[in-house]
Structure formats: structure tokens, C-alpha cells
Amino acid sequence: MDVGRAFLIRCPEDEDLVKFVEDFARKNGINAGIVNAIGTLKNARLGYFNKEKGKYEEIDIRGYRELLSAMGNISLKNGDVFVHIHAVLGDREGNTVGGHLIEGKVFVGEVFVLELRGEKLERIKEGSLYLWPPYREKH
Amino acid sequence: MDVGRAFLIRCPEDEDLVKFVEDFARKNGINAGIVNAIGTLKNARLGYFNKEKGKYEEIDIRGYRELLSAMGNISLKNGDVFVHIHAVLGDREGNTVGGHLIEGKVFVGEVFVLELRGEKLERIKEGSLYLWPPYREKH
Amino acid sequence: MDVGRAFLIRCPEDEDLVKFVEDFARKNGINAGIVNAIGTLKNARLGYFNKEKGKYEEIDIRGYRELLSAMGNISLKNGDVFVHIHAVLGDREGNTVGGHLIEGKVFVGEVFVLELRGEKLERIKEGSLYLWPPYREKH
Numbered sequence: 514m515d516v517g518r519a520f521l522i523r524c525p526e527d528e529d530l531v532k533f534v535e536d537f538a539r540k541n542g543i544n545a546g547i548v549n550a551i552g553t554l555k556n557a558r559l560g561y562f563n564k565e566k567g568k569y570e571e572i573d574i575r576g577y578r579e580l581l582s583a584m585g586n587i588s589l590k591n592g593d594v595f596v597h598i599h600a601v602l603g604d605r606e607g608n609t610v611g612g613h614l615i616e617g618k619v620f621v622g623e624v625f626v627l628e629l630r631g632e633k634l635e636r637i638k639e640g641s642l643y644l645w646p647p648y649r650e651k652h
Numbered sequence: 653m654d655v656g657r658a659f660l661i662r663c664p665e666d667e668d669l670v671k672f673v674e675d676f677a678r679k680n681g682i683n684a685g686i687v688n689a690i691g692t693l694k695n696a697r698l699g700y701f702n703k704e705k706g707k708y709e710e711i712d713i714r715g716y717r718e719l720l721s722a723m724g725n726i727s728l729k730n731g732d733v734f735v736h737i738h739a740v741l742g743d744r745e746g747n748t749v750g751g752h753l754i755e756g757k758v759f760v761g762e763v764f765v766l767e768l769r770g771e772k773l774e775r776i777k778e779g780s781l782y783l784w785p786p787y788r789e790k791h
Numbered sequence: 792m793d794v795g796r797a798f799l800i801r802c803p804e805d806e807d808l809v810k811f812v813e814d815f816a817r818k819n820g821i822n823a824g825i826v827n828a829i830g831t832l833k834n835a836r837l838g839y840f841n842k843e844k845g846k847y848e849e850i851d852i853r854g855y856r857e858l859l860s861a862m863g864n865i866s867l868k869n870g871d872v873f874v875h876i877h878a879v880l881g882d883r884e885g886n887t888v889g890g891h892l893i894e895g896k897v898f899v900g901e902v903f904v905l906e907l908r909g910e911k912l913e914r915i916k917e918g919s920l921y922l923w924p925p926y927r928e929k930h
Binding site: 658659688690744762 | 792793794823824825827837839840841842848850852860862863864866875876877878879887888889890891905907912920922923924925926927
Binding site for chain 1: 654655684685698700701702703709713723724725736737738739740748749751752768781784787788
């Protein structure tokens with residue numbers, strides 16, 4: 514794929530980080546890309562994928578946490594933009610907690626989005642997950 | 653914004669990581685960009701922003717830690733280059749600690765800087781923080 | 792350096808993440824670049840570099856962990872592609888552990904590779920590590 518537009522933007526306070534990036538991508542016609550963010554999140558909900566149960570176990574983090582890293586990507590799922598982010602959070606002693614970012618409101622959110630252009634990148638249902646075709650099968 | 657020059661460089665031993673990236677950006681005329689780094693830091697000082705007090709609480713980490721992730725950005729503050737990095741560190745058992753990177757000397761520092769070109773990205777005082785205008789207000 | 796091709800790909804299940812990225816870079820003629828990944832790893836082995844002993848202490852993580860962040864780079868070592876990744880992992884309570892990623896099999900692996908073109912970036916033996924020349928000496 515080719516590198517397209519780049520965006521370094523501030524997510525407004527009280528917006529959900531994942532929803533914000535999804536809306537942003539949708540409005541700007543970004544169908545594939547990567548996302549990085551730092552800042553502060555409040556009341557985050559994280560997920561751990563339980564392979565046996567085929568679903569995410571949820572971890573609720575009450576209060577404010579430094580968003581130490583949010584790393585993820587933008588692709589398509591059922592024809593619509595889908596954002597997948599994993600996050601690591603830190604408390605006032607520096608203790609960390611992390612998981613798949615299900616939700617979390619932004620106090621401060623500094624977000625980098627890099628658009629990728631080229632072939633369509635679409636998630637397909639595979640068991641209980643939506644995944645891209647693995648690299649090996651495509652080449 | 654548009655993607656500009658890319659730099660994958662080694663920060664010399666004993667230099668402060670944040671100061672190094674700021675100097676590097678200043679000398680290379682980079683007014684906006686992103687930063688990623690891995691390596692080993694010694695005697696890092698991390699911050700947790702206390703919203704009530706409007707200031708960072710500091711967390712001192714003595715000794716050597718793996719720099720598991722340093723994620724951040726470059727923009728302007730008072731007309732000069734300003735670097736904002738959040739870091740996660742690991743000890744010899746893999747225990748992690750993280751926060752806003754206030755300072756930390758590099759033992760090994762492998763730094764990626766990606767320049768972004770286009771509109772000026774400037775931090776403005778907002779309460780006790782310096783932040784970019786939120787995305788919503790600009791569009 | 793200049794930004795080259797970009798790849799957002801899925802590492803097939805059961806492949807080792809570091810080996811996969813090395814093979815991928817080798818096959819695609821990528822001699823320098825950056826790597827980011829999220830997903831789920833199983834049976835990861837992490838390293839903490841012990842400066843006194845000049846070698847990595849190893850931390851074995853049995854079972855499945857969310858791959859919260861994998862951050863790293865691609866360069867050359869002894870003329871061949873070498874991938875250096877630091878990782879942070881999370882368990883079902885969100886507890887985190889991290890280090891230099893020695894090995895780890897992918898359950899789900901969503902990998903971003905950004906090629907960098909230009910000057911050759913080669914690791915040279917320096918004590919017990921292989922490192923790039925520090926930035927200061929080159930300019």
C-alpha cells in the first residue's frame with residue numbers, strides 16, 4: 514500500500530476515543546490506516562480475548578489514567594470503517610494496565626492517523642473474530 | 653498534513669531522550685511530527701497529570717529499565733519546538749511502569765521521527781495545560 | 792530517509808512474530824523500516840538486557856496474552872535483515888509485562904511495516920550489543 518494523508522489532531526474532551534477515530538476516518542474517506550494516540554483517558558473499558566469462550570472479558574478502569582500508548586489500525590468490516598486499538602494505561606504511581614480498547618472517554622487525546630491507500634483491507638468473520646486474510650494466503 | 657522526511661536514528665548514550673528529540677527537530681526544521689522509540693533508559697522521571705491540582709505528580713524510577721515504548725509527537729509551543737512523549741518501562745522481571753516522560757537518560761535509544769508538513773500545529777494554554785485546538789472547532 | 796512502501800498485514804497463526812517480520816522484510820527487499828503490531832501472542836519470551844553481564848535475562852510468559860504494543864524497527868546486521876521489537880503484553884485482568892521480544896507465537900497478529908529508503912542502516916558490534924552509529928558521530 515502507499516502512504517496517504519497524515520493527521521495529528523486533538524480529540525475533543527469527553528468523546529470516546531475509538532468512536533472519534535471511526536467517525537474521523539469515515540468523514541475523511543480513510544478506509545485503511547494506522548492510529549497512535551497518547552493523552553489521558555477516563556473510565557476506560559478494556560478487553561481480553563478469551564479464546565475458549567470466543568469473546569472478550571471486560572476490565573473496567575474507573576477514574577483518570579494516563580494513556581501511555583494507543584496503537585491500532587483502520588480497516589473495513591461489513592463495508593464500514595472499523596478501528597482496532599490496544600491501549601496501555603498508567604495511574605498516579607505509574608502502575609499500568611492494558612487491553613483491547615473497548616471504550617474510554619478522552620480528557621486529553623493527541624491522535625495520529627496515517628492513511629494507507631491501495632488494496633481494500635476488509636475483515637472477514639473467522640470463528641468469533643473478524644480478521645484480515647492472513648498474509649500467506651494472499652501471495 | 654503530508655508526510656515529510658523520516659529519520660531512524662540512535663540517540664547517543666547519556667543524552668536525555670526528550671531533549672535529544674527536541675534538539676534534533678529544531679536543528680532539522682521539523683515543526684510537526686511523530687516520535688517512536690525503544691531501547692533502555694536510566695533514571696527516568698515519569699509524570700501523572702493530577703487534574704485537581706493542575707500539575708504533574710512525579711514518579712522517579714532509579715536504575716536501568718527497558719524502554720518498551722515511547723510514543724509521542726512534535727509540535728510548537730510559544731513558537732518553539734515541543735516534544736510530548738509517553739513511555740512504558742520494564743524491569744528485569746518484566747514488571748512495567750509508565751507515564752508522561754519528563755526525563756530519562758538513554759543507555760540505548762533507537763528513535764523514529766516522521767516529519768509532518770502543512771498547517772502549523774501550535775499548543776495554546778488551556779487551564780494548566782498547553783493543547784492544540786480540538787479537532788471539532790477547526791472544521 | 793524517505794518513506795517507502797507501507798504494509799498492513801496479518802501474520803498467520805502460529806508463526807513467530809519476529810521471524811515473520813524478518814522473512815517479510817527479506818522477501819520484500821526492505822532494508823530499513825519501522826514495525827508496529829497488536830494482537831494476541833502465546834508463549835512469549837521477553838528479554839531484559841543486563842548491562843553488567845552483557846546479555847539478556849529471559850522472562851517466559853506461558854499462555855495467551857494480548858499484545859498491547861509491539862514497537863520496533865528493521866535494519867541490517869551482518870548484511871542481513873534484523874528486526875528489533877519491544878513488546879508489552881496484557882493478561883485477563885489487564886496486568887502487563889514487557890521486554891525485548893525474543894520470541895512469541897501469534898494467535899492474532901496485525902502488523903504494520905513502513906519501509907524507509909535512503910542511506911544504509913547497519914548495526915555494528917559495540918561491546919555486547921549490535922547498534923547503529925550514534926547520531927552525533929554521523930553529523
